[in-house]
Amino acid sequence: MAMDAERRQAELIGQFSAQAAxxxxxxxxxxxxxxxxxHPALFAFSELLTLPALSKLAGTQYASSLDVLRLFxxxxxxxxxxxxxxxxxxxxxxxxxxxxxxxLTLAESTKIxxxxxxxxxxxxxxxxxxxxxxxxxxMYSGIVRGKLDQLRRCFEVQFAAGRDLTPDQLNNxxxxxxxxxxxxxxxxxxxxEKIKWADTMSEVNKKHQKEFEDRVEEAKKxxxxxxxxxxxxxxxxxxxxxxxxxxx
Numbered sequence: 445m446a447m448d449a450e451r452r453q454a455e456l457i458g459q460f461s462a463q464a465a466x467x468x469x470x471x472x473x474x475x476x477x478x479x480x481x482x483h484p485a486l487f488a489f490s491e492l493l494t495l496p497a498l499s500k501l502a503g504t505q506y507a508s509s510l511d512v513l514r515l516f517x518x519x520x521x522x523x524x525x526x527x528x529x530x531x532x533x534x535x536x537x538x539x540x541x542x543x544x545x546x547x548l549t550l551a552e553s554t555k556i557x558x559x560x561x562x563x564x565x566x567x568x569x570x571x572x573x574x575x576x577x578x579x580x581x582x583m584y585s586g587i588v589r590g591k592l593d594q595l596r597r598c599f600e601v602q603f604a605a606g607r608d609l610t611p612d613q614l615n616n617x618x619x620x621x622x623x624x625x626x627x628x629x630x631x632x633x634x635x636x637e638k639i640k641w642a643d644t645m646s647e648v649n650k651k652h653q654k655e656f657e658d659r660v661e662e663a664k665k666x667x668x669x670x671x672x673x674x675x676x677x678x679x680x681x682x683x684x685x686x687x688x689x690x691x692x
Contacts, residue, residue, distance in 0.1 A: 449586055449605065456486045464497040473498055474506035481516045482537040487545065487587060489517035490608035508532050517608045520546040522565055540581060543567075547582055551604035559597040571597070 460480050467473050477498070480486060492498065493513055501510050511531055515524055521542045524531065534542065543566045550557055550565060559571055568574045575592055578599055582588045589603040 452485060453488050457488060457491050460492060461495055464495050467497060470501050470504040470506045473501055474509040477509040477513050481512060481541060482535060487605060488608055489513055493517055518610045520549050521567060544581055544587060548587060548604055548607050551588060551601045555601040557599045557601060562599065
């Protein structure tokens with residue numbers, strides 16, 4: 445299901461990107477932003493922000509459409525309310541989408557979302573309205589999975605789709621991955637050094653083993669020679685004794 449949702453997001457982003465590339469006027473691009481932020485199945489917007497075509501909105505009377513797109517990429521309903529004076533009024537579909545995105549933002553930091561917090565963040569007046577929204581607009585749409593706990597008055601999040609990363613979050617992630625890569629390189633170097641040491645010790649051990657085996661063989665040969673010499677001496681001694689007996 446997650447792969448299907450990601451594929452659907454990619455398809456929609458591709459469609460809106462192609463449409464934006466074919467448009468030339470600011471009013472048309474502003475209308476495209478409105479359509480994208482109202483679309484019921486689109487929840488990722490940062491890629492649209494990077495489209496060269498949308499830069500045509502800057503410096504025009506439709507420049508606020510870029511702020512709206514940025515709000516949907518990184519912001520929440522609470523952010524919109526705090527900056528409503530500098531942003532155009534949102535349509536009901538946009539408000540619903542911004543509420544959905546707000547739930548995803550809350551789910552990034554904790555998996556237990558108290559009803560009181562959700563009602564405040566989503567501007568919902570009662571529990572029934574909140575639970576209907578979570579069921580119909582969030583769980584049925586596939587962006588979250590979880591359990592409504594009426595006794596504890598909370599929503600237990602089991603899965604939540606990821607939101608667009610802010611530039612700061614992206615930089616932090618790059619720094620984290622760079623640190624991890626550096627640590628991994630250092631660990632790999634240490635492992636390689638240990639392998640070299642082990643190989644060296646293995647060769648030394650083989651050399652010592654060969655020297656020991658050679659000494660053992662030499663000792664065996666020496667013992668064999670001594671045994672042969674002892675037998676010869678005993679034989680010679682017996683013959684001498686026999687000769688003396690004959691003379692007597």
